[in-house]
Amino acid sequence: MIERFRGRAKSTTLCAAAVALALVAASGCGNNSNTGGAGSGTLTIQGDSGNPTLVENFNPFQGSQLHGTNLIYEPLEIPSPIDGAYTPFLATGHKFTDPTTLVYTIRQGVKWSDGKDFTPADVVFSFNLLKKYPALDGKAVWQQITSVSASGNDVTMKFSAANVPFAISIAQTPIVPEHIWSALSDPVKDPNIKPVGTGPFTLDSFAPTQYSLKKNPTYWQADKIVPAEVLFPAQASNQSTNQLDVVSGKFDWSYNFLPDVKTTYVARDPAHNQYWFPPGGTIGLYLNLTKAPYSDVNFRTGLSLALNRTTIATKAVNGYLDQASMSGLILPNLKKWLDPSLPNQGNVTQDTSGAQAAFAQAGYASQGGKLMKGGRQATMTIVMPGNFSDWVAAAKEVVNQLGSIGINASLDLPQYAQYSQTIQAGTFDAAIGGFGGSGDPYTDYSLALSSSFATPVNTPTANNFERFKDTSVDTALATLASATDSSAQQQATYALEQVMYKKVPIVLMYYGGSWGLFSTKRFTGWPSAANPYTLPTSYNNSLLTVVTHLTKA
Amino acid sequence: MRYVARKGALFLITLWGAITLNFLLPRLMPGSPVDAALARLASSGVPITNAERQAVEIQLGSPHASLLSQYGDYLSGIVHLNFGSSYSFPTETVAQTIGKAAPWTLGLVGVTTIVAFIIGTLLGVYAGWRRGKPADTTVTLGATFLAAFPPFWLGLLLLYVLAFKLSLFPIKGGYNPGETPNLSPSFLADAVYHSILPAVTLAITTLSGWVFGMRNNMINTLGEDYVTFAEANGLRTRTIALLYAARNAILPNVTAFGLSLGAVVGGSVLVEGVFSYPGLGNLLYIAVSNHDFPLMQALFLVITVTMLVAIFVVDLLYVRLDPRVRQA
Numbered sequence: 001m002i003e004r005f006r007g008r009a010k011s012t013t014l015c016a017a018a019v020a021l022a023l024v025a026a027s028g029c030g031n032n033s034n035t036g037g038a039g040s041g042t043l044t045i046q047g048d049s050g051n052p053t054l055v056e057n058f059n060p061f062q063g064s065q066l067h068g069t070n071l072i073y074e075p076l077e078i079p080s081p082i083d084g085a086y087t088p089f090l091a092t093g094h095k096f097t098d099p100t101t102l103v104y105t106i107r108q109g110v111k112w113s114d115g116k117d118f119t120p121a122d123v124v125f126s127f128n129l130l131k132k133y134p135a136l137d138g139k140a141v142w143q144q145i146t147s148v149s150a151s152g153n154d155v156t157m158k159f160s161a162a163n164v165p166f167a168i169s170i171a172q173t174p175i176v177p178e179h180i181w182s183a184l185s186d187p188v189k190d191p192n193i194k195p196v197g198t199g200p201f202t203l204d205s206f207a208p209t210q211y212s213l214k215k216n217p218t219y220w221q222a223d224k225i226v227p228a229e230v231l232f233p234a235q236a237s238n239q240s241t242n243q244l245d246v247v248s249g250k251f252d253w254s255y256n257f258l259p260d261v262k263t264t265y266v267a268r269d270p271a272h273n274q275y276w277f278p279p280g281g282t283i284g285l286y287l288n289l290t291k292a293p294y295s296d297v298n299f300r301t302g303l304s305l306a307l308n309r310t311t312i313a314t315k316a317v318n319g320y321l322d323q324a325s326m327s328g329l330i331l332p333n334l335k336k337w338l339d340p341s342l343p344n345q346g347n348v349t350q351d352t353s354g355a356q357a358a359f360a361q362a363g364y365a366s367q368g369g370k371l372m373k374g375g376r377q378a379t380m381t382i383v384m385p386g387n388f389s390d391w392v393a394a395a396k397e398v399v400n401q402l403g404s405i406g407i408n409a410s411l412d413l414p415q416y417a418q419y420s421q422t423i424q425a426g427t428f429d430a431a432i433g434g435f436g437g438s439g440d441p442y443t444d445y446s447l448a449l450s451s452s453f454a455t456p457v458n459t460p461t462a463n464n465f466e467r468f469k470d471t472s473v474d475t476a477l478a479t480l481a482s483a484t485d486s487s488a489q490q491q492a493t494y495a496l497e498q499v500m501y502k503k504v505p506i507v508l509m510y511y512g513g514s515w516g517l518f519s520t521k522r523f524t525g526w527p528s529a530a531n532p533y534t535l536p537t538s539y540n541n542s543l544l545t546v547v548t549h550l551t552k553a
Numbered sequence: 554m555r556y557v558a559r560k561g562a563l564f565l566i567t568l569w570g571a572i573t574l575n576f577l578l579p580r581l582m583p584g585s586p587v588d589a590a591l592a593r594l595a596s597s598g599v600p601i602t603n604a605e606r607q608a609v610e611i612q613l614g615s616p617h618a619s620l621l622s623q624y625g626d627y628l629s630g631i632v633h634l635n636f637g638s639s640y641s642f643p644t645e646t647v648a649q650t651i652g653k654a655a656p657w658t659l660g661l662v663g664v665t666t667i668v669a670f671i672i673g674t675l676l677g678v679y680a681g682w683r684r685g686k687p688a689d690t691t692v693t694l695g696a697t698f699l700a701a702f703p704p705f706w707l708g709l710l711l712l713y714v715l716a717f718k719l720s721l722f723p724i725k726g727g728y729n730p731g732e733t734p735n736l737s738p739s740f741l742a743d744a745v746y747h748s749i750l751p752a753v754t755l756a757i758t759t760l761s762g763w764v765f766g767m768r769n770n771m772i773n774t775l776g777e778d779y780v781t782f783a784e785a786n787g788l789r790t791r792t793i794a795l796l797y798a799a800r801n802a803i804l805p806n807v808t809a810f811g812l813s814l815g816a817v818v819g820g821s822v823l824v825e826g827v828f829s830y831p832g833l834g835n836l837l838y839i840a841v842s843n844h845d846f847p848l849m850q851a852l853f854l855v856i857t858v859t860m861l862v863a864i865f866v867v868d869l870l871y872v873r874l875d876p877r878v879r880q881a
Contacts, residue, residue, distance in 0.1 A: 051829065051831075051835055051836075051838075051839050052653070052654050052657070052727075052829075052830075052831030052832065052835050052836055052839075053642075053653065053831060055641070055642050055643065055644060056644060057643070057644060063605075063608075063609070064643070134607070134608065135608050136608070137604070137608055138604065138605050138608045138609075139604065139605075140604025140605075140607075140608075143604060189643070191643070191644045205731075207730070207731050207732055207733045208733060208734070208831075209726055209728070209730045209731070209732075209831075210730035210731040212731070231731075233730040233731075234730065236725045236726075236829035237826060237829065237835065237838065237839065238725075238826050238827055238829055240709065240827075241712070241724060241725050241827065241828070241829055244712070244713070244716075244717050244724055245724055245725065248717060248724065416588075417588040417844060420588050420591065421588060462591075462605070462606050
């Protein structure tokens with residue numbers, strides 16, 4: 001399983017992992033670190049989960065392709081997952097000529113790694129491929145656009161309805177060569193084991209537990225690429241083994257949650273080992289808005305005021321990250337969107353008497369330490385996957401805090417599959433879940449709040465599973481979707497923040513981390529708090545952004 | 554002959570039952586392959602949309618056919634040894650995936666089972682012969698001590714001390730990353746080197762079972778009249794211990810040994826997991842966590858059939874070893 005910003009999955013040996021890490025922590029600074037590294041020109045990145053072997057798959061559309069695919073194929077542009085700022089790749093820029101027409105200017109002088117010229121026709125072909133094979137269209141591009149056409153260096157996308165923020169998904173679509181992909185008989189299943197792309201690296205060798213990429217000498221910005229080779233050794237399924245691998249200094253860049261990272265990782269090579277754990281998403285308590293008493297905004301406000309979020313963040317993520325702003329924005333990443341009228345940047349602090357007052361408005365009164373209405377105590381069952389240990393730690397603290405205000409809360413810890421079925425069907429009381437993290441407020445709010453996703457209970461939906469419906473939200477989302485000037489975007493976003501803050505559709509609790517661990521022994525220029533150009537996620541197209549920023553140590 | 558025929562018929566009925574259970578059980582698990590695939594996507598930080606869900610459903614071809622027709626396909630697949638293609642390893646057939654993992658488990662668990670059996674049995678004979686003496690106490694206490702270790706915990710401990718702190722052994726895997734499995738001496742040496750820690754873990758934790766079994770059988774057998782008779786005849790102690798007592802005492806252990814050889818193909822999920830060993834136990838874990846029905850079914854099938862065959866063979870062998878069975 002993979003460490004990730006929403007949760008960390010520890011599978012077989014939870015307590016064993018703790019034991020192993022306690023030992024690591026106790027050992028402190030070892031002298032056998034950084035023995036297994038590679039040559040000076042080789043960048044080693046903790047790779048894909050490969051158990052027992054990696055699956056040889058470089059099909060950039062499949063979703064299960066190897067991480068290195070991100071260094072072989074390029075998209076048009078990459079928006080930063082932190083603040084949405086675009087870095088141009090195969091396009092030099094984009095503009096909306098009107099809210100339903102998006103024009104990309106395509107870069108010239110780019111070559112495919114087999115020597116053929118890259119042209120705007122390849123871009124048109126790549127998008128039409130998604131139309132022809134909906135299984136490849138994971139971002140549902142063709143539910144938004146109606147046509148793609150090229151003229152000169154421009155590629156024009158026509159939208160069926162205004163959706164300006166959707167440029168984020170279009171920009172990140174990988175572009176593949178027409179001269180190769182048009183000949184594939186089944187692009188959906190094809191593992192594409194001889195990838196030809198425009199990216200900075202090409203596939204060098206593939207073995208069952210490691211693959212390597214070598215620098216593409218004809219890359220259009222080859223002067224920006226320092227490593228001659230990138231190695232991706234496979235990860236184990238066992239989390240504690242992976243952690244030992246990381247702290248033994250095998251990687252230049254790894255992505256792993258480590259308890260007490262200063263002792264377990266940094267202290268092993270203080271001159272080179274760095275970590276950066278920026279917020280990558282928000283963890284919240286989702287309430288089922290189709291059920292009483294959660295349908296009552298006063299009750300939800302009471303819950304929000306009853307929680308001490310700082311304590312929850314400490315229990316869940318070792319205090320690496322802060323409590324979450326109830327505005328729904330990840331701060332400081334998205335601070336340019338923050339409504340200045342929100343008190344305390346939207347951070348809600350624990351206020352027991354305020355909570356009691358809100359519960360009273362919902363018809364609940366405290367009797368002998370229990371919150372009662374009509375002779376029955378308020379109860380709540382919180383569901384989350386049993387192996388996401390940080391979510392479970394947070395939920396246990398929530399149960400404690402709700403208990404002290406008189407709510408009888410309990411945990412339900414099924415497997416992920418069961419959890420996902422429950423929340424999608426809407427048959428839960430409360431659930432721990434992730435919110436946001438796309439770097440774009442529209443995407444974050446739309447997925448979580450748009451009434452178009454709010455299906456009836458027992459009809460599954462992957463988004464808005466709390467089933468929030470509010471016409472003012474839908475209006476604000478529609479405005480945001482068609483706004484091309486920044487002040488209109490700003491105003492619509494403020495309205496959404498106000499709804500999050502006042503109507504509490506989701507009780508946001510703390511930020512989930514993005515667990516970047518770096519060594520500056522061979523390369524520098526890693527993303528950091530001082531230079532936050534992207535999240536330190538080594539499994540998506542942040543790879544491409546980071547590799548173009550690296551310099552020799 | 555009637556005994557063999559009856560055992561054969563029983564074998565076939567059990568086999569059919571196991572195969573059918575094997576079909577039903579994975580389908581009773583909550584969640585679907587689509588959910589599991591989405592969970593893997595979500596775990597790489599992708600926000601999951603309804604569109605994503607649809608795309609994955611089309612890719613995997615969600616099983617919408619009725620249970621009965623799935624069962625028919627399943628039975629005919631077994632007859633033709635065609636288990637379909639796995640969701641977790643989409644580029645190869647299930648048979649290929651299992652074929653790649655099987656040698657690692659057979660080598661690691663098979664060899665350790667045999668070694669642990671031989672050492673454990675010999676220690677048991679020794680302890681039983683010297684019953685009540687300090688040698689017996691040492692062996693029995695030591696075995697009890699080792700039996701108390703959970704295998705994965707011992708594995709983690711060895712991993713931490715020998716592989717991580719002292720860097721004497723690799724931390725994970727069955728061979729060096731970057732290598733492709735082959736039969737060259739250098740690769741085999743590398744594979745043996747990688748298998749030492751998991752093998753030691755397995756051997757230490759399974760040894761005690763054989764010691765206890767053998768020691769107790771020995772003590773029982775040593776109380777028999779023919780042993781006393783042999784002693785009265787003045788035979789050498791070694792002859793009595795090995796040829797008179799141990800030879801009879803070993804019978805139940807042989808049965809158990811046959812069964813544990815049958816269980817070898819199941820691998821050792823926890824120990825293979827700790828050492829990320831590329832064997833069947835690890836594969837089974839992956840299959841279950843990904844809701845990979847084709848792979849899961851094929852693995853369970855291989856495990857149950859091997860087990861049933863092992864039981865059948867032991868049944869038949871018993872006819873030779875113990876004449877009383879023939880009358881039963």
